[in-house]
Amino acid sequence: MARTALSREEVLETAGALVRQHGPDALTMRRLAAELGTAVTSIYWHVGNRESLLDALVERTVADLSAITPRGRTPAARIVSVARALRRELRARPHLVAMVHERGLTERMFLPAQRVLAHEVHAAGLRGAKAAEVVRAVQFQVVGHVLVERNRERAPVQSPAEEELWAAASPGPAGSDLALARALAAPVDTERLFTTSVRALVDGLLGSRGGSAGSPDQ
Structure with a gap:
């Protein structure tokens, strides 16, 4: 019934x-x-x-992507928190995000996150074109990383896989770095990799103005 x-x-x-x-x-x-x-x-x-x-x-x-709230004690840390939250939201709803894009509303979808980022960049003392550059760089870092993750997930099974290629510590300059070979032979921790890369980006763009972006484990 x-x-x-x-x-x-x-x-x-x-x-x-x-x-x-x-x-x-x-x-x-x-x-x-x-x-x-x-x-x-x-x-x-x-x-x-x-x-x-x-x-x-x-x-x-x-509307869901407009509800991102920055967290952290410094502008740099808050910018990183916004980037991490935006990545999680995009990762959680790829089909819905694709629908937004197909309807020509991508820029509108990202506008709230851009505004939050701009607020934190202003708090770090940047204005004008330099501030816009930081906002764009962070946004592109998030979107680019999500696209790479999605591509890796949807790619056909690789044979030999990256893990197998590095397991034997190939010859050359990297061959003597067994720790590097072991690390590259391990599965990719995409969350940690993203956090490390976005923190390095933010620290490089803001310098001493933004304070610490935190450690990769935070």
């Missing part, structure tokens, strides 16, 4: 979960109605047709 009580928020939450897990093609009104235990007509009543539903999911995604 179809349920009678249903909210627009519940419809969007369930639709968003379907897209996150299976991609936009998996989102049909019939499947969504089955997930919610309701009639298709009830879905239409709350969100309109499928295109209207996708538009609402895009707006919801944009």
Whole structure:
């Protein structure tokens, strides 16, 4: 028996979960109605047709990415915290982010994070073109890292794999560095690698103005 009580928020939450897990093609009104235990007509009543539903999911995604709050005791640390939070949000909803991009709203999606970054860059004493350069550099670092991660995850199985190639400590200048070879033979800790790289970037761009960005383990 179809349920009678249903909210627009519940419809969007369930639709968003379907897209996150299976991609936009998996989102049909019939499947969504089955997930919610309701009639298709009830879905239409709350969100309109499928295109209207996708538009609402895009707006919801944009709103979700506007809720990033900086944390830390220094401008540099807070900038790094924003970068880490933005990466997590993008990683958590790749299909939804792709939908935002396809609808030409990418810049709008990133605007709240840019504003937070600009505030912290101003707190570090930078203005104008130099401040804009820092904001852009951090944004590009986040997006670039996420794209590389996604590409590695979707790539076909490599044979030999990076771990196998380095396991034998290949000849040449790096061959005598067994610790390096062992480290490169281990799986990549992408979270730590991102944090290390973004902290180095922020420290290099802000110098002494931004204070410490923290250690890679924080």
